[in-house]
Amino acid sequence: MTDSLASTPLDGWHRSAGAKMVPFAGYSMPIQYSSIVAEHQACRTSAALFDVSHMGRLKFEGNGSEDLLDHLLTRRVSDMPMGRVRYGLICDENGGVLDDVLVSNLETPSQKRFHLLVVNASNRQKIIDWITPRMDDFPTVTMSDRTELTAMIAVQGPRAMDVCQRLFKSDPTKLKYYHATITDQMKKPVIVSRTGYTGEDGFELVVRAEEANRVWENLMLVGRDVGFTAAGLGARDTLRMEAAMPLYGHELDETIDPISAGLSFACNLKDRSFIGSDAIAKIAAGGPSRVRIGLLPDGKRPARDGLDVLTPEGKKIGTITSGGPSPTLDRPIAMAYVDAEFANLPSYQIDIRGKMVPATPTALPFYKRPAH
């Protein structure tokens, strides 16, 4: 069904670079250009460029948009200073996670204030459908889906800083972590935020769709001598797994609450209410029934998503949600949900298609970038 897939503004670039394209969340996306491991390592040692244009971008404008977002998000939005970015969750009334999102508080050069909500590609329509009827109570707020009018590029890695510094009108390295601004690249506006999904320092850029190729090529050109590489969704997954960042559909879904997912930091429960807050407060008070843990399976064999996690005695107590080889640690790693009463065992077993593989629990994340 290739013809029903959407393509990003960088599709032509990916194909001419020989990328292997796969269907992902309704888009045709590059999974890798040459080697997932090489792209992963480039991100850890230099920097990698990811086309993340498939992520949904929703713009909220008008009086009361912070009130609407306060009502929808587990994280308070109304107290965000200008230029601030926050990670939060959108939950249903039961506390089930509908999506994990980044919200930015931004201002155009003509001082028009807006909020940008970046949602997962696979959840974009669901979130639009969730928000639309709830806007009736906020008649002065407008929501516009900017996904197809814009492109999004992530530049991630230790060398992302010095390269981006040379490209933009205002120096993005002056941005603090989880801050964003609107600047220019060759006189065209770019939203630059100091965020990412790889465990590295770096930026995420939102540009007009017609500017995507130019910005991408400029980054590749300026980054060439320090080893910049284009990287696909394959490396993005191994990188985020090492950084233990949750992936919707794996660590998060509508049956999982933020407390079980280990995301209580992303829930401001005190003195406020939002959709799902009562349910989440109850879970936070009573303790979650299952918890997310990190596992290091013995040997070289990767433990993949969906496999059973057992006690050393063989009792099934959980499921792997993400697992695979870690290129940085050169060994398999895995995240799992286990029943809360078994959250602190000294060892576990993973049933890898009939073979019981011992696994040691480990603190998350698996990888933390060296401090500067």
Place this chain on the structure above:
Amino acid sequence: MSRDPSKLLYAETHEWVDLVTDADQSIATIGISAFAIEQLNDLVYMDLPEVGKSLTAGDEFGEVESVKAVSPLYSPIDGEVVEVHTELPDSLEKLNDDPYNFGWIIKVKVGGDTGRDKLMDHATYEKQCGEAG
């Protein structure tokens, strides 16, 4: 002596077979094709069978895993495993360079004729890969 890929037989599932018949027995050496290795990319793990295991064509005899995925290895032929390349799982990076020699996976003592007639010659296999790619 190095194997010539154009003289080998191939299964639809991308295993190659080098079939050598002496007076009293046929031994099939089995590996996976350069095309398959390139498609899999970034191999990280291989699971091999025990010597003595008896296989029917189409049986799964092991697994090869890349960073992204698990791929079963299927026996292209009926027979009994008589030798296993035990060095291979620790040297998967060498598979890329030499899939037809260093990259052999198992040797099978071939029983009947079953399975053999389903194998393709190199030209037919190349055509299959062309269509897949």
